[in-house]
Amino acid sequence: MTDKSNQAADFSLILASSVHDMKNSLGMLLNSLEEIIRDTPPQNEKQSEQFGVLQYEAARINTELIQLLSIYRMQHNRMPVQVDEHYPIETLEEQIARNHMLFEMHGLNVEVDCDEDLYWYYDSELVGGVVHNILVNGARYSKESMKMSAIVEDDQLVITIEDDGAGYPQFMLGALDQSFKQSVSFSEGSTHLGLYFAQQTAEMHKRGEVQGRIELCNGGSLGGGVFKIYLP
Incomplete structure (x- = not known):
């Protein structure tokens, strides 16, 4: 060396x-x-x-x-995924409790829609960190409401976080690997580090040939931004 x-x-x-x-x-x-x-x-x-x-x-x-x-x-391969059985509703509610003061100061109502008996295998610390980041950003961009849900779809756990804000910019709704490169702006303090972390976390969850991923869109039940993380 x-x-x-x-x-x-x-x-x-x-x-x-x-x-x-x-x-x-x-x-x-x-x-x-x-x-x-x-x-x-x-x-x-x-x-x-x-x-x-x-x-x-x-x-x-x-x-x-x-x-x-x-x-x-x-x-640096110092953070292996610690996959274990977890209840998504507990992961989601933990992040609400963690940020309750933030939501209170912004006058935000955060709703959770998740079957209490639903369980899945994932790294709760990493996934909880992803949810936390989206919620913190939501506190800035939402008007008054956010909603989190978790369901199993096509043999994958899908955690969805919606808000009633203006939604994600159009260029971020395509291929996320390209949007990261195009959207980095140090002068505006816009690196989208949270989405990069979310993508890395999702990809670290694998089952066979199926790899986790994240998805961004606009609309949903609240009419704003919609973030989804898929965990096989």
């Missing part, structure tokens, strides 16, 4: 360690922010809006740090 390769590997490790530390610090900041909001509820609409922005931005940054760390581990 050349000196440059060694330097790149060292920097990659340092960056991953730094992201891990930042993630932990931001997690503590989020917990403190929630305590402040609970102890000092907003007194007017402007204050409520400011708290909502703080909550959303902190949650978004924390989520992206977690995704960066996860993608680093995936690419």
Whole structure:
């Protein structure tokens, strides 16, 4: 290995360690922010809006740090899929509970439609992370409602997250591998890291020749964006 390769590997490790530390610090900041909001509820609409922005931005940054760390581990084969039996309704409700303060600040109603007896085999931490990211983004773009559902379709678990916002841009509704490349804009802070993480998570779930995937469309029961993840 050349000196440059060694330097790149060292920097990659340092960056991953730094992201891990930042993630932990931001997690503590989020917990403190929630305590402040609970102890000092907003007194007017402007204050409520400011708290909502703080909550959303902190949650978004924390989520992206977690995704960066996860993608680093995936690419270095340090994050094997831990597939086990899980109840999708529990995975979905855990993410609602995790973000309840965020939804409250934005005045969002989040509905869950899932058979309580439905179970499937998947990595609950990775899939939960995907759901969490979509919900955090939904808190920004939805007007007042979001809906999550899970069903089995063609021998695959399909988790769907819908919102009543403006929907996904047209260029993102085609082949997702191309949309990632076309939609990255550092000047606008638009890298779609969450969708890349979702795609990687889906593809890590396989059964025979069938591989997981994600799908974006507009419409659905709420008329906005519709995100789907298929898990064989």
